[in-house]
Amino acid sequence: xxxxxxxxxxxxxxxxxxxxxxxxxxxxxxxxxxxxxxxxxxxxxxxxxxxxxxxxxxxxxxxxxxxxxxxxxxxxxxxxxxxxxxxxxxxxxxxxxxxxxxxxxxxxxxxxxxxxxxxxxxxxxxxxxxxxxxxxxxxxxxxxxxxxxxxxxxxxxxxxxxxxxxxxxxxxxxxxxxxxxxxxxxxxxxxxxxxxxxxxxxxxxxxxxxxxxxxxxxxxxxxxxxxxxxxxxxxxxxxxxxxxxxxxxxxxxxxxxxxxxxxxxxxxxxxxxxxxxxxxxxxxxxxxxxxxxxxxxxxxxxxxxxxxxxxxxxxxxxxxxxxxxxxxxxxxxxxxxxxxxxxxxxxxxxxxxxxxxxxxxxxxxxxxxxxxxxxxxxxxxxxxxxxxxxxxxxxxxxxxxxxxxxxxxxxxxxxxxxxxxxxxxxxxxxxxxxxxxxxxxxxxxxxxxxxxxxxxxxxxxxxxxxxxxxxxxxxxxxxx
Amino acid sequence: xxxxxxxxxxxxxxxxxxxxxxxxxxxxxxxxxxxxxxxxxxxxxxxxxxxxxxxxxxxxxxxxxxxxxxxxxxxxxxxxxxxxxxxxxxxxxxxxxxxxxxxxxxxxxxxxxxxxxxxxxxxxxxxxxxxxxxxxxxxxxxxxxxxxxxxxxxxxxxxxxxxxxxxxxxxxxxxxxxxxxxxxxxxxxxxxxxxxxxxxxxxxxxxxxxxxxxxxxxxxxxxxxxxxxxxxxxxxxxxxxxxxxxxxxxxxxxxxxxxxxxxxxxxxxxxxxxxxxxxxxxxxxxxxxxxxxxxxxxxxxxxxxxxxxxxxxxxxxxxxxxxxxxxxxxxxxxxxxxxxxxxxxxxxxxxxxxxxxxxxxxxxxxxxxxxxxxxxxxxxxxxxxxxxxxxxxxxxxxxxxxxxxxxxxxxxxxxxxxxxxxxxxxxxxxxxxxxxxxxxxxxxxxxxxxxxxxxxxxxxxxxxxxxxxxxxxxxxxxxx
Numbered sequence: 001x002x003x004x005x006x007x008x009x010x011x012x013x014x015x016x017x018x019x020x021x022x023x024x025x026x027x028x029x030x031x032x033x034x035x036x037x038x039x040x041x042x043x044x045x046x047x048x049x050x051x052x053x054x055x056x057x058x059x060x061x062x063x064x065x066x067x068x069x070x071x072x073x074x075x076x077x078x079x080x081x082x083x084x085x086x087x088x089x090x091x092x093x094x095x096x097x098x099x100x101x102x103x104x105x106x107x108x109x110x111x112x113x114x115x116x117x118x119x120x121x122x123x124x125x126x127x128x129x130x131x132x133x134x135x136x137x138x139x140x141x142x143x144x145x146x147x148x149x150x151x152x153x154x155x156x157x158x159x160x161x162x163x164x165x166x167x168x169x170x171x172x173x174x175x176x177x178x179x180x181x182x183x184x185x186x187x188x189x190x191x192x193x194x195x196x197x198x199x200x201x202x203x204x205x206x207x208x209x210x211x212x213x214x215x216x217x218x219x220x221x222x223x224x225x226x227x228x229x230x231x232x233x234x235x236x237x238x239x240x241x242x243x244x245x246x247x248x249x250x251x252x253x254x255x256x257x258x259x260x261x262x263x264x265x266x267x268x269x270x271x272x273x274x275x276x277x278x279x280x281x282x283x284x285x286x287x288x289x290x291x292x293x294x295x296x297x298x299x300x301x302x303x304x305x306x307x308x309x310x311x312x313x314x315x316x317x318x319x320x321x322x323x324x325x326x327x328x329x330x331x332x333x334x335x336x337x338x339x340x341x342x343x344x345x346x347x348x349x350x351x352x353x354x355x356x357x358x359x360x361x362x363x364x365x366x367x368x369x370x371x372x373x374x375x376x377x378x379x380x381x382x383x384x385x386x387x388x389x390x391x392x393x394x395x396x397x398x399x400x401x402x403x404x405x406x407x408x409x410x411x412x413x414x415x416x417x418x419x420x421x422x423x424x425x426x427x428x429x430x431x432x433x434x435x436x437x438x439x440x441x442x443x444x445x446x447x448x449x450x451x452x453x454x455x456x457x458x459x460x461x462x463x464x465x466x467x468x469x470x471x472x473x474x475x476x477x478x479x480x
Numbered sequence: 481x482x483x484x485x486x487x488x489x490x491x492x493x494x495x496x497x498x499x500x501x502x503x504x505x506x507x508x509x510x511x512x513x514x515x516x517x518x519x520x521x522x523x524x525x526x527x528x529x530x531x532x533x534x535x536x537x538x539x540x541x542x543x544x545x546x547x548x549x550x551x552x553x554x555x556x557x558x559x560x561x562x563x564x565x566x567x568x569x570x571x572x573x574x575x576x577x578x579x580x581x582x583x584x585x586x587x588x589x590x591x592x593x594x595x596x597x598x599x600x601x602x603x604x605x606x607x608x609x610x611x612x613x614x615x616x617x618x619x620x621x622x623x624x625x626x627x628x629x630x631x632x633x634x635x636x637x638x639x640x641x642x643x644x645x646x647x648x649x650x651x652x653x654x655x656x657x658x659x660x661x662x663x664x665x666x667x668x669x670x671x672x673x674x675x676x677x678x679x680x681x682x683x684x685x686x687x688x689x690x691x692x693x694x695x696x697x698x699x700x701x702x703x704x705x706x707x708x709x710x711x712x713x714x715x716x717x718x719x720x721x722x723x724x725x726x727x728x729x730x731x732x733x734x735x736x737x738x739x740x741x742x743x744x745x746x747x748x749x750x751x752x753x754x755x756x757x758x759x760x761x762x763x764x765x766x767x768x769x770x771x772x773x774x775x776x777x778x779x780x781x782x783x784x785x786x787x788x789x790x791x792x793x794x795x796x797x798x799x800x801x802x803x804x805x806x807x808x809x810x811x812x813x814x815x816x817x818x819x820x821x822x823x824x825x826x827x828x829x830x831x832x833x834x835x836x837x838x839x840x841x842x843x844x845x846x847x848x849x850x851x852x853x854x855x856x857x858x859x860x861x862x863x864x865x866x867x868x869x870x871x872x873x874x875x876x877x878x879x880x881x882x883x884x885x886x887x888x889x890x891x892x893x894x895x896x897x898x899x900x901x902x903x904x905x906x907x908x909x910x911x912x913x914x915x916x917x918x919x920x921x922x923x924x925x926x927x928x929x930x931x932x933x934x935x936x937x938x939x940x941x942x943x944x945x946x947x948x949x950x951x952x953x954x955x956x957x958x959x960x
Contacts, residue, residue: 107827110636110834128629137631140839141621149608151617152808156590187667187812191833203683203705219831225683328632330838332667347587351699353671354590357837358810359620 015056018047022057023066026077033079034300034386037067040075068302070378079300079385079409088404088417090234091211091449105425105443106215112437119468120457122437124264124413126325127459130380135371136328136363143362151359157346159185159335160361166368167335173303174296175310176319178337184345185335185356189294192320192336194220195352196290197255199318199344201226205254208247210239212415212444212453214264214292217257221446228446229253235406235415238263238270241277248285255288260308262295265415265444265455267408275308283316288341293321295411297377300385305410315339323364325411326377331360384412387461394466395456398473400480412459422452422479430475436468495536498527502537503546506557513559514780514866517547520555548782550858559780559865559889568884568897570714571691571929585905585923586695592917599948600937602917604744604893606805607939610860615851616808616843623842631839637826639665639815640841646848647815653783654776655790656799658817664825665815665836669774672800672816674700675832676770677735679798679824681706685734688727690719692895692924692933694744694772697737701926708926709733715886715895718743718750721757728765735768741785742775745895745924745935747888755788763796768821773801774814775891777857780865785890795819803844805892806857811840864892867941874946875936878953880960892939902932902959910955916948 022037031037038046040054047054058075061067067075109122144151158164164180171178186192193216201207203225209217211230221228229251232243239258247253258278260270270278282289291308299305309319318341322334333356338345349355367373388408395405395416402419418424424440431438439457441450456469502517511517518526520534527534538555541547547555589602624631638644644660651658666672673696681687683705689697691710701708709731712723719738727733738758740750750758762769771788779785789799798821802814813836818825829835847853868888875885875896882899898904904920911918919937921930936949 107830110830113634114636125634128633131629131632133629133632134625137621137624137628137839140624141617144617144620145614148617149611149613151810152611152613153608153810154593154605155810156594187833187837188835190831194832198703216831223678223828223831330631330633330635330835332833332835332837348703350587350590351670351696351703352674352832353667353812355810355812357667357812357840359617359840360837 013056014049015053015060018043018049018053018057019060021047022061023064026066031077032386033077033389034382035077036073037075037077070302073378076382079389086404087235087407088415088453090240091232105440106219109437109439109443112432115437117435118432119436119464120460121465121468122439122457124439124455124457125329125459126380126412127383130383130459131328132367132371132376136331136367139366139371140359140363143366144359147362151362153358154355155185155358155361156355157184157349159183159356160358160365162369163333163361163365164335166365170368171307171319171337174293175306176337178309182339182342183335183337184342184349185333185361186322186349187332187334187353187356188324189292189320189322189334190216190220191352192322192334193217193257193290193292194223195345195348196318196320196336196338196341197221197224197226197257198348199338199341200255200288200290206251208244208253208256210258210263210266212265212441212450213257213446214259215443218446230446230449233263233266233268235266235268237274238266238268239278241274241281244278245281248281248287253287255290256282257290257292258308259292259295261293261305262298262408262411264295264411265413265439267406267411267413267415269305269409270308272306275306276311279308279311279317283312283314287316288339289317291317291319293319294325296321297326298381298384298412299410300381301409309337312339315341318345326380327364327367328360331364332357333360333364381410384459388412388414388458390461391456391458391465391469394469395473398470400473400477402480403476412457414456414458416454416456418452418454418476419480420452422476424451424454426479427454427472427475431472434471434475436471438472493536494529495533495540498523498529498533498537499540501527502541503544506546511557512866513557513869514862515557516553517555517557550782553858556862559869566884567715567886568895568933570720571712585920586699589917589919589923592912595917597915598912599916599944600940601945601948602919602937604919604935604937605809605939606860606892607863610863610939611808612847612851612856616811616847619846619851620839620843623846624839627842631842633838634835635665635838635841636835637664637829639663639836640838640845642849643813643841643845644815646845650848651787651799651817654773655786656817658789662819662822663815663817664822664829665813665841666802666829667812667814667833667836668804669772669800669802669814670696670700671832672802672814673697673737673770673772674703675825675828676798676800676816676818676821677701677704677706677737678828679818679821680735680768680770682734686731688724688733688736690738690743690746692745692921692930693926694739695923698926710926710929713743713746713748715746715748717754718746718748719758721754721761724758725761728761728767733767735770736762737770737772738788739772739775740788741773742778742888742891744775744891745893745919747886747891747893747895749785749889750788752786755786756791759788759791759797763792763794767796768819769797771797771799773799774805776801777806778861778864778892779890780861781889789817792819795821798825806860807844807847808840811844812837813840813844861890864939868892868894868938870941871936871938871945871949874949875953878950880953880957882960883956892937894936894938896934896936898932898934898956899960900932902956904931904934906959907934907952907955911952914951914955916951918952
């Protein structure tokens, strides 16, 4: 193939012509989101243009948000979302606090994961085929052997030092300079969140949450006899700060909880300036922020977003996270950077279960230090980026007209807003009978909202999943 | 050596003569508690008497409680306690409920374990030299490899099935026929206890506990905004049922907690008929019993005692335990048999931290199935039996007159009641300065009792520990 000669495209620079050819091949689906596009050298040979021209073309495509450069790796098509299916609008929960009772449903969705016969679109679990199982297990074995007696002994709070050092180093890439001494390891992120809530709140207190909200937040709030106040949230930018400000002015709010980066279930990514504003807004009122960053590393862009904790100068943000979405959910290794609540979190962790299991902490610490964590994460987020688009497209094709779907820039969950006549609780039951598990909308609300919404786990993509989406679409259509 | 000829001992049967010779060698310290005595065959040769005579002699010594037969192993001197130091009397806490605030001290005692320069007589941790570290770690490695993806996946409540099957089989030896489906694995025994309390109680409820009481019970009660009612307890038989009955008649008690077998800190072993009575007493009033059996397998007698749960016909006993005292505290693998609270416990476990870490559960399950758990436990309880006597004797030698010490028949903690002028909080501080950590009495009470008592961890015994006991004795004497 030879590029059109310079004469015929005299008015456009050659690199723009190259760029539009590539853009076209992306639009046509030759290269799909997450795919690697040809290297600069290959394209230069193919198009018979200079290396500089190709580089300029790629820079242009980067600027337009079509591709991403990945150091030492090349250029990749950025995850985009089909234009056919619009995004949901901002949520509109009622602005008065409510007791929580999501009941048995959330438990059922988690329980569905134990049934291998079900297509697992319900719980937000990572695709096991994308977890570094063998390397982790090797490290579990070698580290336990190497530490001998220490491997069977308590790692009492704040927990395994080597792991805390690795986490502290890694938090720098998210904009947080936190000393390893200011971290506490936990049995997963959920435990970190529950401990944080408990450190801050007393029974009866009100907690501001996003809406829709991760159902474990609601269950934790319920567990501690607290009340949830659902704040409207935008599918792109997360919790509405205007709505939060209004709520703060009208309600005695004791704490605020957010998943700022690649929210579960909305997929929203709160812009950095909003994160800063959120922290300032709360600190000015002496209200702690519990931030869950469990999806932060799964950014489809080359660099992961900052944490809200990065804007915390007064120790009022309790940053919670874990390796359950990237390495091993079953290891139950998470952590909290509790700011000024350090002592109380250590105390509560000790009372709750004394310590986090030692061998998994040693294995994860070693994986972070010498296991190629960055490489691993780059690999899996490429897959999730592609699958998220594939699933969103499939929803667009098969769900009834009027359906909306989110366009997350990270993580692996999609939020689908069906036409108002669709009953997601009924859909959940019908889907189960068809061998598919989904997360129905009402479990993401303390007030029974989102009856016409579902959350889909996009961590899996194959023919079986594609057929499942098609089945779901038909079931939903039958209700429209 | 030849036994005295039959003629000179004409009036006593020959086997009695043999028995008294052995008894004497035990009294003189030739054979010490936990030691193996010569086999029947050896002694028959040595004393030139028939095998039958030796067998009869050993049966007599068994009946007198001096030795124990261990199948496939031989005869061992039973753990006894020095007569020089009397046992403490029954405790006498006040019979009105109180808010709990054991404060920072309990945390400090646990924290002391991280300092290898301190002689570890404080926290009730097992001797790491007696843990099967290498075998466990080998099983951790092989089981994780064997289970592949399952080893990094959630074991959501009720938890790892293979482990539950093994635990259910083992509970039979403690008199409990519980189906594996009626067990929930937890991150250690403390978590099992906290989940149990939460499943039963609401803030403000009163819980009846032993006195002195394991301080984690008090902290759990505090955590959940409950109130503790301390019931007088006997150093041999545990919680006084008369006192409990009185308390039940005069207080609205919502739950009762006991460590019936080898209590921490008292070392008491509640007789089976008392266990039965305890369960009946509570069931008649519809009050659940939370039983902690973490020391149950560490019985110095050949057969472990039954659990109170063995007398539970109505699902009102929540049996909590773990492998932290026998296999690996750092693995954080425990369980609860929650009776009629099964569903609620599963739900609470899920909200607290979703699941217990998978690889340690797999390793422990394999150890129970094929690792020689019984043999291992027989070995370590022999050591603990001997050390407990050695430490009690050392206390008797070095502590001021008027000191009392318990005589547990299992476990590895000793409770020392010093003369009233001894201040254990001061002793704790002075001991720390001397490089020794102990558990001061007041952390075992919600009402600041036991100021003149300390708990000693007898899991270690060597010259350093012996010297530490001597130092403690001198420090206590200086306060008398």
